[in-house]
Amino acid sequence: MTRAPIARDQIYSLSAFLIIAAASVLVQVLVSRLTVKPALLIIYLLIFLAGLWFIRKTLHLFFTGVVPSIVLIISALGTNLFYFAFLEYQLEPVLVFSLYSVALFLTASWHQHQKTCLLLLLAIVTGLIVLVYPCGYIAILIPALWGVYNKETWNEKKERIRQNKTPLLLFAGCLIAVVLLPLLIFKFSPGEIKFLDFKLPGVFYMGSRYFWNDLFSFDHGWLIYTPILFVPALGFYFLADRSPAILYSLFIFCTTDIILEACWTQFDNSPVLGQVAFIQLYPILALPAGFLISRIVVKKRFLRMIILFITGIFIVLNLFQSWQYKTGIIFHQQMTTENYFKVFGRTRITEEEMQSFSGYKEDATAILSEESRFNIRTLASFDFEDVNVPYRNALETQFAKSGKFGFKMNSAVQYSPGIKIPYGSLIKRSWVGLRFSASVLSQKPFTDSSVILVVASVHEGNSYRIKQLKVANLHLAPGIWNTLTMDYISPSDPVPGDELQAFVWNLGNSELFIDDLKFELFEPKK
Numbered sequence: 117m118t119r120a121p122i123a124r125d126q127i128y129s130l131s132a133f134l135i136i137a138a139a140s141v142l143v144q145v146l147v148s149r150l151t152v153k154p155a156l157l158i159i160y161l162l163i164f165l166a167g168l169w170f171i172r173k174t175l176h177l178f179f180t181g182v183v184p185s186i187v188l189i190i191s192a193l194g195t196n197l198f199y200f201a202f203l204e205y206q207l208e209p210v211l212v213f214s215l216y217s218v219a220l221f222l223t224a225s226w227h228q229h230q231k232t233c234l235l236l237l238l239a240i241v242t243g244l245i246v247l248v249y250p251c252g253y254i255a256i257l258i259p260a261l262w263g264v265y266n267k268e269t270w271n272e273k274k275e276r277i278r279q280n281k282t283p284l285l286l287f288a289g290c291l292i293a294v295v296l297l298p299l300l301i302f303k304f305s306p307g308e309i310k311f312l313d314f315k316l317p318g319v320f321y322m323g324s325r326y327f328w329n330d331l332f333s334f335d336h337g338w339l340i341y342t343p344i345l346f347v348p349a350l351g352f353y354f355l356a357d358r359s360p361a362i363l364y365s366l367f368i369f370c371t372t373d374i375i376l377e378a379c380w381t382q383f384d385n386s387p388v389l390g391q392v393a394f395i396q397l398y399p400i401l402a403l404p405a406g407f408l409i410s411r412i413v414v415k416k417r418f419l420r421m422i423i424l425f426i427t428g429i430f431i432v433l434n435l436f437q438s439w440q441y442k443t444g445i446i447f448h449q450q451m452t453t454e455n456y457f458k459v460f461g462r463t464r465i466t467e468e469e470m471q472s473f474s475g476y477k478e479d480a481t482a483i484l485s486e487e488s489r490f491n492i493r494t495l496a497s498f499d500f501e502d503v504n505v506p507y508r509n510a511l512e513t514q515f516a517k518s519g520k521f522g523f524k525m526n527s528a529v530q531y532s533p534g535i536k537i538p539y540g541s542l543i544k545r546s547w548v549g550l551r552f553s554a555s556v557l558s559q560k561p562f563t564d565s566s567v568i569l570v571v572a573s574v575h576e577g578n579s580y581r582i583k584q585l586k587v588a589n590l591h592l593a594p595g596i597w598n599t600l601t602m603d604y605i606s607p608s609d610p611v612p613g614d615e616l617q618a619f620v621w622n623l624g625n626s627e628l629f630i631d632d633l634k635f636e637l638f639e640p641k642k
Contacts, residue, residue, distance in 0.1 A: 125180065129172060132185035133165070136192045139435060140202045156591060164201040167214030168192060170400050174221040177228070178359065178403065183410045187402050194344035194431040197389035199396055199438040205591065206250070209395040215245050216255065217399040223259045224362075232286065235601050239287045249396065251376050254369065258400070259287075261365035271363070327378040330391055334456040339439060341390035344430040345392025349402030354411055366400050372396060389441045436461075480583075480603035484549045490638040495550075496535050498523070499617060507533060517555045517597045517631035519536040525622040526631055534619030539573075540612030544638065548606040549638030552618050557629040558595045562588045567628055571604040571618040579617075583605050597631070 117471055168188055175184035192198060200209045223240040225231075262268045277284050277333060331339050339345055339412035344416040377393045412423050424636045440446045445459050459465060484490070510529045516522035523532060530556075542548055552571055567587035571581040585602045592598045606616065618635055622628045 125176070125184075128182050128185040129188075132188045133168070135189055135576040136168070139193050139198075146358065156205065160201065160205050160207060163207070163214050164192075164210050164316060167217040167399065168211070170217040170221045171213070172572050173225055174217070174399070175402060175406050177224050179406050179410055180337035182413065183406050186409050186413075187406045190344055190347060190405060190427065190431065191402055194427070194434050195342045195398055196338075196392075196434070196438070197395060198434065199389045199441065200392065200395065203438055203442045209392050212245070212249050212252075213398060215241055215248070216396040218484045219245060219255055219258060220399050220403075223262050223365075224257070227262050230283075232283075235283055235504070236288055236290050239290035240294050243291045245396075246291075246295050247298060251373065251393075252374055252396075254376065255396075256291075257369045257372060258365055261368055263361050265360040265364050265514070269625070296435065327375070327470040330378045331374075334453045335451045336390055337390040337393050340405050340456075342434065344427065344434060346406055346407040346430075347403035347427065351401075351406070355404045359408055362403065368396055370400055389438060389446070428524050473634045477560045483605060484638050486553060486605045487638075490549065490640060493639075495537065495637045496633075497635070498533050500537050500631060505533075512629060515557055515629040517557070519631075522557075522629045522631040524627060525620070526627045527625045532620035532622075532630055532633065534617065534633070536564075536615055536617050538612065538613050539606065539610045539616060540602050541614075542616065543606070543610065544639060545607050547606045547610075549606070550616065550618065551601065551634075551636040552604065553599065553601045553632070553634045553636075554620055555597050555599045555631045556587060556592075556620070557592050557631075558592075558626060560626050562590070562592050567616075568623065569600060569602050570621050571602065571616075572613045573607055573610060574617055575611060575613075599632075 168191070170182050172188055175187055197213060200206045201241060217266070219238060219241045222234055224242060242255050264273055281389040318334060329337060330337070330552070331337050334340055337587065352363070353365060357367070372395070374394065393567070412420055440459065441448070441576055442533045445462055445465050447455060499519055500523050501519045503511060508521070510524050510526040511521045513520060517526070525532060550571060552569060554569060557569065558567070569585040569587070572582040583604050586602060587600065590600070620630055620633070
């Protein structure tokens with residue numbers, strides 16, 4: 117096949133990236149606010165665009181013309197990858213996506229050119245995948261099975277390795293070094309890089325009991341919230357016909373990864389749009405998607421337009437559902453089939469409607485926002501101006517938001533002053549609300565420390581109905597005071613002896629400064 121002119125391919129690619137950028141800006145405008153610092157936003161976008169760029173380079177090894185650009189648009193805008201890259205700004209899934217994009221390109225390039233530098237780079241990238249992702253070790257299946265599609269090709273590959281073991285030894289040695297050096301020097305464990313916090317939920321339980329929920333459940337099943345996946349699913353058929361040499365590598369990897377991810381006990385109800393743990397499959401699925409698109413674009417114009425129109429509908433649906441999820445119309449947890457169709461296509465849901473949905477969980481902030489319904493009083497406040505307190509050694513004069521003193525937290529002082537009050541002295545009605553506010557400052561980025569605002573009910577020493585606000589997830593600016601607020605609804609009719617507790621918890625080793633802690637009680641008037 118004669119390649120299309122380079123200029124035309126470049127125009128197609130530029131158009132694809134402009135469409136992706138325009139969609140990102142549009143959804144951000146609809147959401148109405150940026151939730152991340154501009155510097156971090158640039159880093160996230162660069163990592164994301166790097167992943168798309170390497171997908172494009174891989175696709176150009178197999179396709180020409182407009183096909184790579186269409187696949188890029190599908191990957192970026194038609195999947196939940198868009199949500200994590202442009203609305204949630206989660207570094208971990210975007211980084212894993214980009215690393216797999218690079219690994220796929222290097223695998224394809226090395227099998228074409230057999231250059232040592234490509235092999236070493238592939239080993240480094242594979243090692244990084246193992247380090248940053250809990251199931252990343254199966255990435256080795258991609259280069260191991262590349263080019264194998266029957267018994268003869270498998271025997272040929274083993275024979276080549278037997279006759280020339282140097283590439284295998286180089287790859288294995290470099291991969292082991294990349295994995296072991298951080299483990300030995302920085303005490304990192306594979307899949308548990310401390311600054312990423314990318315851990316799969318629950319415990320690993322080998323079996324397929326969660327498989328259906330992970331893929332088809334309306335409580336964030338992957339195929340329900342990423343319906344565009346019908347494109348690569350059908351594409352595997354054309355991949356097997358036109359390029360069987362890479363079929364087994366891609367298909368076995370995807371199948372193995374999905375099965376392994378489905379073995380985590382709480383994966384099916386993780387509070388994410390779709391399933392975050394399948395993000396690494398998008399670079400792999402780009403190739404079968406490309407084979408389907410390449411067949412579509414040569415079909416009769418009427419059929420081609422129908423198929424592309426359906427694909428466009430799924431892309432728009434993904435963008436709309438991403439906006440719904442971000443604005444809370446789609447529940448972050450406990451989404452059911454009934455609830456899904458109640459909110460389908462909706463741009464606004466009232467609090468009263470929400471309360472009628474099955475599995476609805478009370479939104480404490482929405483409830484306490486109607487302040488006229490409550491008698492409000494201050495339970496406790498800490499401005500840290502009184503030095504005659506047991507924690508006076510933690511008072512700090514250099515950093516204070518108001519007055520002369522603030523409170524310094526570090527590895528030795530992990531808990532702030534707070535409240536610890538029996539419900540028996542609080543509740544006159546069946547329940548109460550609590551508003552917990554605090555000002556926090558860190559000289560280092562908050563992602564370097566695990567600072568949590570905690571409110572919980574305690575029964576005989578055991579906490580329940582725990583609510584936490586993780587400061588690292590808020591993308592706060594270091595070096596300035598940030599005021600945080602968290603609302604909490606108590607259990608209905610708690611045991612009088614149970615306690616309401618609230619405090620700031622610093623799990624990290626970095627210094628944290630807090631000031632103006634305030635705990636307000638909201639008592640319903642009726």
